[in-house]
Amino acid sequence: SQTIHQWPATLVQPVGSPLSLECTVEGTSNPNLYWYRQAAGRGLQLLFYSVGIGQISSEVPQNLSASRPQDRQFILSSKKLLLSDSGFYLCAWRIRGEDTQYFGPGTRLTVL
Amino acid sequence: QKEVEQNSGPLSVPEGAIASLNCTYSDRGSQSFFWYRQYSGKSPELIMSIYSNGDKEDGRFTAQLNKASQYVSLLIRDSQPSDSATYLCAVNLPEPSGGSYIPTFGRGTSLIVHP
Numbered sequence: 715s716q717t718i719h720q721w722p723a724t725l726v727q728p729v730g731s732p733l734s735l736e737c738t739v740e741g742t743s744n745p746n747l748y749w750y751r752q753a754a755g756r757g758l759q760l761l762f763y764s765v766g767i768g769q770i771s772s773e774v775p776q777n778l779s780a781s782r783p784q785d786r787q788f789i790l791s792s793k794k795l796l797l798s799d800s801g802f803y804l805c806a807w808r809i810r811g812e813d814t815q816y817f818g819p820g821t822r823l824t825v826l
Numbered sequence: 827q828k829e830v831e832q833n834s835g836p837l838s839v840p841e842g843a844i845a846s847l848n849c850t851y852s853d854r855g856s857q858s859f860f861w862y863r864q865y866s867g868k869s870p871e872l873i874m875s876i877y878s879n880g881d882k883e884d885g886r887f888t889a890q891l892n893k894a895s896q897y898v899s900l901l902i903r904d905s906q907p908s909d910s911a912t913y914l915c916a917v918n919l920p921e922p923s924g925g926s927y928i929p930t931f932g933r934g935t936s937l938i939v940h941p
Contacts, residue, residue, distance in 0.1 A: 806929075815872075
């Protein structure tokens with residue numbers, strides 16, 4: 715069966731510091747991968763998605779970036795965090811050719 | 827702007843009642859529809875998917891889809907306090923460049939089931 719891992723689970727970072735969140739999927743090959751952000755009291759905002767290694771599509775231009783260095787690894791980064799980057803970051807995956815999307819446990823980021 | 831709309835609630839129902847959650851979407855090209863449940867502080871978990879017009883039942887949950895009217899709903903029968911959560915409607919919208927789908931979520935409806 716497939717599983718998805720995200721780390722860290724929680725993170726508190728000062729404004730202006732860098733960020734690296736990692737997501738890995740097990741039990742499947744060549745999945746579609748997604749990064750979402752959910753700000754307090756708000757809906758899920760799609761940030762990036764990837765259909766393959768090195769292929770990244772950005773939905774919202776901002777100070778975040780994503781990379782997919784390996785088939786089942788998806789990384790979300792920032793060089794300098796802003797207060798507005800605080801939120802619940804969710805990695806999700808979908809089997810190629812199927813419709814259903816599944817979420818990882820998430821990382822709660824607080825920028826102070 | 828392709829959108830998925832939900833009433834944010836909260837929707838409050840007594841234990842044992844039927845909870846009805848609604849969602850509308852703007853893109854007629856949408857083919858796949860999903861309901862997720864999200865407990866406070868947790869990630870969304872899939873409850874049901876529906877692809878064809880009509881009803882789809884799974885235990886206490888029934889999803890209803892009407893593509894002509896562009897709405898999808900979720901009914902929860904015999905509601906329990908443990909059903910209290912935020913329910914997210916999701917629609918797979920065609921990617922502009924074609925060949926794939928972009929999952930788009932509504933903001934969610936908060937459901938409170940009181941004893």
